[in-house]
Amino acid sequence: MFRVIAIIAIVAAAVRAAQVMRGSAKSVAASPMRERGRRWQNLIWLVMLAGTLVGALTGIGSVIVSGSPIGGWILILHCLAAPLFAIGIAAIALLWAGAYLRGNCAAGCACFWLMLISGMVTIFSIAFTMTPLFGTANQHFLLSVHRWSSLALVVFMVLHAARVAAVSRGARSRAGA
Amino acid sequence: MPPMERSFPIWVAILLTSSAAFAQESEQNRHTDSRARFVHRINLWDEDGRNISMKDTEQRPYSPTMTCARCHPTILISHGWHFNATDRSAPPGRGGEPWMYQDATTRTLLPISHREWPGTWSPKDVGLSDWQFVLLFGRHHPGGGPGLHPTTQPVDPKARWDFSGRLEVDCMICHSADNSHDPAERARQIELQQNFKWAATVAMGLAHVPGSARTLKIEPPEEGPNEPPKRPTLKMTYDKTKFDVEDKVLFNVARKVPNNRCYYCHTAIEVGKDVPPRWQHDGDVHLVKGMTCTDCHREAIDHMTTRGYEWEHKDRADAGLATLTCRGCHLGARGSGGALTAGMGGKLGSPRPEHRGLPAIHFEKLSCTACHSGPWPQMQPGLVQTSMAHALGLEKPTRNSETVPRILQPIFIRGADGKIAPHRAVWPNYFGRMGKESIAVIPPSVVKEAAGDEVLPAVRELTADASKPLSDEQISKTLAALSTGAAATQPAGSSGQAVYVSGGVVFGLDKGKVVKISSERAEAQPYEWAFAHDIRPASQSLGIRGCTDCHSSQGAIYFGEVTPVGAFAAGNGVTRTMTELRGESTALANAWVGSFMGRSLFKVLIFICGGVVAAVLLTAGVRGLGAWLVRES
Numbered sequence: 077m078f079r080v081i082a083i084i085a086i087v088a089a090a091v092r093a094a095q096v097m098r099g100s101a102k103s104v105a106a107s108p109m110r111e112r113g114r115r116w117q118n119l120i121w122l123v124m125l126a127g128t129l130v131g132a133l134t135g136i137g138s139v140i141v142s143g144s145p146i147g148g149w150i151l152i153l154h155c156l157a158a159p160l161f162a163i164g165i166a167a168i169a170l171l172w173a174g175a176y177l178r179g180n181c182a183a184g185c186a187c188f189w190l191m192l193i194s195g196m197v198t199i200f201s202i203a204f205t206m207t208p209l210f211g212t213a214n215q216h217f218l219l220s221v222h223r224w225s226s227l228a229l230v231v232f233m234v235l236h237a238a239r240v241a242a243v244s245r246g247a248r249s250r251a252g253a
Numbered sequence: 254m255p256p257m258e259r260s261f262p263i264w265v266a267i268l269l270t271s272s273a274a275f276a277q278e279s280e281q282n283r284h285t286d287s288r289a290r291f292v293h294r295i296n297l298w299d300e301d302g303r304n305i306s307m308k309d310t311e312q313r314p315y316s317p318t319m320t321c322a323r324c325h326p327t328i329l330i331s332h333g334w335h336f337n338a339t340d341r342s343a344p345p346g347r348g349g350e351p352w353m354y355q356d357a358t359t360r361t362l363l364p365i366s367h368r369e370w371p372g373t374w375s376p377k378d379v380g381l382s383d384w385q386f387v388l389l390f391g392r393h394h395p396g397g398g399p400g401l402h403p404t405t406q407p408v409d410p411k412a413r414w415d416f417s418g419r420l421e422v423d424c425m426i427c428h429s430a431d432n433s434h435d436p437a438e439r440a441r442q443i444e445l446q447q448n449f450k451w452a453a454t455v456a457m458g459l460a461h462v463p464g465s466a467r468t469l470k471i472e473p474p475e476e477g478p479n480e481p482p483k484r485p486t487l488k489m490t491y492d493k494t495k496f497d498v499e500d501k502v503l504f505n506v507a508r509k510v511p512n513n514r515c516y517y518c519h520t521a522i523e524v525g526k527d528v529p530p531r532w533q534h535d536g537d538v539h540l541v542k543g544m545t546c547t548d549c550h551r552e553a554i555d556h557m558t559t560r561g562y563e564w565e566h567k568d569r570a571d572a573g574l575a576t577l578t579c580r581g582c583h584l585g586a587r588g589s590g591g592a593l594t595a596g597m598g599g600k601l602g603s604p605r606p607e608h609r610g611l612p613a614i615h616f617e618k619l620s621c622t623a624c625h626s627g628p629w630p631q632m633q634p635g636l637v638q639t640s641m642a643h644a645l646g647l648e649k650p651t652r653n654s655e656t657v658p659r660i661l662q663p664i665f666i667r668g669a670d671g672k673i674a675p676h677r678a679v680w681p682n683y684f685g686r687m688g689k690e691s692i693a694v695i696p697p698s699v700v701k702e703a704a705g706d707e708v709l710p711a712v713r714e715l716t717a718d719a720s721k722p723l724s725d726e727q728i729s730k731t732l733a734a735l736s737t738g739a740a741a742t743q744p745a746g747s748s749g750q751a752v753y754v755s756g757g758v759v760f761g762l763d764k765g766k767v768v769k770i771s772s773e774r775a776e777a778q779p780y781e782w783a784f785a786h787d788i789r790p791a792s793q794s795l796g797i798r799g800c801t802d803c804h805s806s807q808g809a810i811y812f813g814e815v816t817p818v819g820a821f822a823a824g825n826g827v828t829r830t831m832t833e834l835r836g837e838s839t840a841l842a843n844a845w846v847g848s849f850m851g852r853s854l855f856k857v858l859i860f861i862c863g864g865v866v867a868a869v870l871l872t873a874g875v876r877g878l879g880a881w882l883v884r885e886s
């Protein structure tokens with residue numbers, strides 16, 4: 077069930093992202109990046125994307141490929157990627173939320189907020205499994221929540237990243253012109 | 254060929270395969286259908302189906318099979334789990350505790366089983382006849398199997414079945430409610446007296462049998478040489494106070510077998526210098542709480558005892574068995590059929606485990622027993638002695654903590670379901686002949702004959718000498734003797750270099766010196782079998798002190814060190830960690846240990862990041878709500 081939905085969702089998100097990337101710069105909203113510290117913002121954004129990519133490949137990817145829960149080195153890698161993603165998304169939330177609250181962002185805005193919501197659920201669902209608060213049944217529930225929320229996170233992050241990339245490309249082409 | 258003749262073999266095959274079924278169907282199982290225990294005041298019957306009476310001039314031993322068969326399907330029962338090891342059609346199930354074939358003089362130690370569990374030797378492989386098997390292990394064997402239907406291979410000229418009689422399934426060894434059955438006396442009758450046929454009667458205290466079948470011999474006929482030789486039997490005297498006027502005897506039979514009866518054959522005790530004295534052991538938490546062995550290890554009249562491992566319901570194609578596992582009992586087994594409550598867990602009032610803070614992946618990687626069974630794991634596994642291997646339950650003054658076989662526990666390796674579970678392990682020890690593909694065991698009798706008494710002086714089992722390793726000189730001389738002369742051609746059908754297998758290593762002779770040939774040969778590796786008892790309470794389970802019970806450099810489940818134990822003074826095999834035994838990466842295990850050093854910081858960081866995102870979302874939500882309210886107003 078999860079494997080099928082995950083494959084469909086990721087493929088659909090990738091197709092939509094490709095469409096956004098190929099689309100004209102006019103069709104996308106203004107960049108959420110602050111004027112000051114663009115390089116740092118780019119770096120943080122890339123760190124978050126890298127963390128998410130590794131987390132998705134090791135987590136969702138291994139579930140799709142093997143169908144079994146992750147373990148061994150893959151789980152170690154998954155755990156190593158987690159802080160990159162967590163720090164990245166927290167920093168991006170702090171840096172870009174203002175822009176999205178003020179700006180005229182249309183669909184990009186929804187992607188951003190949904191990315192934050194699913195990211196938060198992803199973080200807390202796994203963080204709580206590491207506390208002595210939840211028993212076996214709830215652990216399984218939290219793991220399930222983590223799995224589905226991370227799938228949602230990947231989808232929204234792909235769509236959001238495509239928009240941000242498209243905006244940046246548009247900005248560069250306008251600056252070049 | 255006429256049609257009838259052509260079909261004859263088919264008819265024979267059908268008759269043979271269905272004869273057991275017919276026999277079982279024709280058997281009766283009388284029952285009262287009450288939960289109250291039926292009082293068994295019954296007549297006794299001998300092996301020929303004759304009623305035993307106190308008026309008889311010549312007394313005969315009672316036959317459990319014929320006596321119990323008056324009301325119960327004893328043929329069906331004789332195919333139950335405890336008796337069907339020699340039945341080729343019986344599924345072997347998960348590998349269990351083997352019998353330990355020992356020859357102290359040659360220090361031979363081989364885990365053997367008729368069930369051909371991987372890693373064990375078949376008795377026939379080591380030249381052990383059914384007669385020898387019963388003499389060696391009948392002490393803790395409930396009867397039936399090789400004792401009831403002995404095979405003729407391997408040929409054993411010393412077999413004396415005609416005098417000893419058969420070792421029938423002794424129902425009362427388990428079902429005696431009041432300990433009126435004495436299994437130690439039964440063992441004495443079997444291994445010392447060869448009184449197989451009389452063992453059940455004497456064990457019940459029903460009769461006195463002063464003689465021994467081992468001294469019986471065929472006597473010439475008194476009437477003359479034309480008469481058939483007289484086959485003598487033992488004289489016996491029934492205790493007439495046990496019989497009423499109708500020759501009935503009170504058998505205090507427990508349908509539900511008391512723990513005490515199980516423990517005669519299934520005791521396991523830790524031994525060693527650091528082991529607390531027995532009075533300090535708490536025992537299995539389930540039994541302490543008032544349960545019995547048979548609450549979980551149940552069986553129907555077919556006596557196919559539930560063993561309780563997680564995939565037994567698949568092995569036996571009986572979904573209901575899933576409820577009789579740790580998981581099934583405590584958590585429930587959905588889809589197991591039967592009662593609706595089976596899926597609910599909490600069977601027999603068992604607490605539903607919460608496992609708070611234990612990530613769910615542990616349930617995919619570990620069996621329940623990994624954390625809850627056996628002694629608290631140490632960095633070096635301890636020694637354990639068992640009834641079957643060390644004749645516990647029988648008084649053996651020479652038995653001490655060093656007595657072989659040396660069985661180690663707990664060894665954390667993966668079971669057939671891929672989950673890590675505690676196992677017991679024993680390393681084989683034998684002289685063999687190494688071919689290209691396998692190492693054939695040289696029977697101890699051949700080894701002794703080749704080496705002679707001077708090289709290998711006679712040693713008795715369960716003595717201190719049996720625990721002493723062979724010296725380098727003894728091994729080299731024995732290997733040299735096995736490489737020359739008549740011994741070099743034995744065992745029949747095998748050839749190759751004479752080797753000595755001990756402690757996980759194959760040793761050979763090179764220029765008169767004992768040298769190590771390999772420590773990787775499968776024939777030298779330990780036989781391991783999973784165990785579950787004693788079970789520790791939740792408050793004493795692994796992980797109760799935190800993740801570092803396992804995920805630390807002192808986590809025995811990863812870094813416990815296992816050194817093979819053999820009987821060779823020159824040394825044992827390679828010491829390996831549990832991780833290495835499982836064929837896993839030590840680097841990965843170390844990586845986990847490293848990751849747990851910064852785990853607290855990791856948790857704090859993750860919560861802070863999640864909190865920041867939550868705060869941003871909350872702020873945005875409040876602002877968005879405020880803006881919406883302003884617009885609406």
